Amino acid sequence: MEIIEEKQDAISIFKLNGRLDSNTSQGFEKKIFDAISDGSKNMIIDFKDLDYISSAGLRVILKATKALNREEGKIMLCAMQDYVKEVFEIAGFDSFLPIVGTVDDALQSF
């Protein structure tokens, strides 16, 4: 999986490309937590080019959301394929995670 990290104002944007599974989730976790250690409090995860997610990927998102809540920060998820969104819904994560259509929608929420 490829992870492209960008920064817009004080918001870290992670664009995911490929598969987020048990093999790739650790690399993703490290990137997110490195950014939190560096002081990032607001994040956007862009799912547009993500083809696959398993519970290993959900675990990282959950852990990051909890960490950012403690910092009084915020995480926004955007541009998911329908079947990726379905995974968040089955897991019940859509009840506490904001999922929006585009990166611009996510940026406007900060």
Added chain:
Amino acid sequence: MPQKKYSFKLKSSLSELDKLCQNVEKFGHTIGLSKKFIFEINLALDELFTNIISYGFKDDEEHVIKITILPQNDTLCLCIEDDGIPFNPAEVQEPDLKCSIEECKIGGLGIHLAKNLMDEVCYERCGDKNILTLKKTIAETESN
């Protein structure tokens, strides 16, 4: 739809997930399944396979997990066979999904996903093997 059995073997290592995905995609394209349907069976097999690798083996030996896919009329049957400790995912308690984010735990979520993506999950123990059979109806629009 051709009623042809497709099976492959995976070693007991998480690095085999790519092989699992490649095989499922190859099979899915052969019988014309939609991207969404392929994703769903891929995810169910991934979660159950990952669970077997993580908890199923109490030794450091390499084990083999056999996956069989069999289209039967409008249903796709998936079978996972392993020689790990007896474990019935169908009996695992559902996680509490109505909890707040701070109480939300990730344990059991993989099996919850697999069960929800499939229409039927059936377990049997045969000798020293776990045999898990999953079924999912293929909608009219799925195959062509």
